[in-house]
Amino acid sequence: MSDAEQSGVVRPDATSQEMYDGGMVVRREVLGDAHVDRANANMDSFTEDFQDMITRIAWGGIWTRPGLSRQMRSAVTITAMVAHGHWEELAMHIRAAVTNGLSRDEIKEILLQTAIYCGVPSANTAFKTAQEVFHEMDNAAMDNTARADRGMDQNS
Helix, strand or coil: CCHHHHHCCCCCCCCHHHHHHHHHHHHHHHHCHHHHHHHHHCCCCCCHHHHHHHHHHHHHHHCCCCCCCHHHHHHHHHHHHHHHCCHHHHHHHHHHHHHCCCCHHHHHHHHHHHHHHCCHHHHHHHHHHHHHHHHHHHHHHHHHHHHHHHHHHHHC
16 A cells, blocks of 8 residues: 555655645535635635645645545544534534535434533534534525526526
């Protein structure tokens, strides 16, 4: 197995730019272009070092590693967000988990597991957060379907 297969873009000879570029690819795949574009658009001289760091280290250094599937990484990340009460980040990572292939039932099971190990009050908030995310996703899907249907009617 090559170094790249064992460690993603994190190799002893990887440049900072390679880590950034690899991280940006995964960040966009997991969070979506719209989210990443918003984060970059809101970046200023105060936050640019932080954005660079999370792209290189979290996304380029960790999320590119082949040792865990993206689904497993999402499960771990959801659990960490619940454990620490990071609700906005939880919402973002629930969306990402769906993008990474986790079903709503699997996310529910992860949240049930967090009730035992992170506490019922935290899981309660996590379930409310997930419910809101799924509601937003369903509404967006219905809006897209309605727009597509209107477009088809106009083209018929």
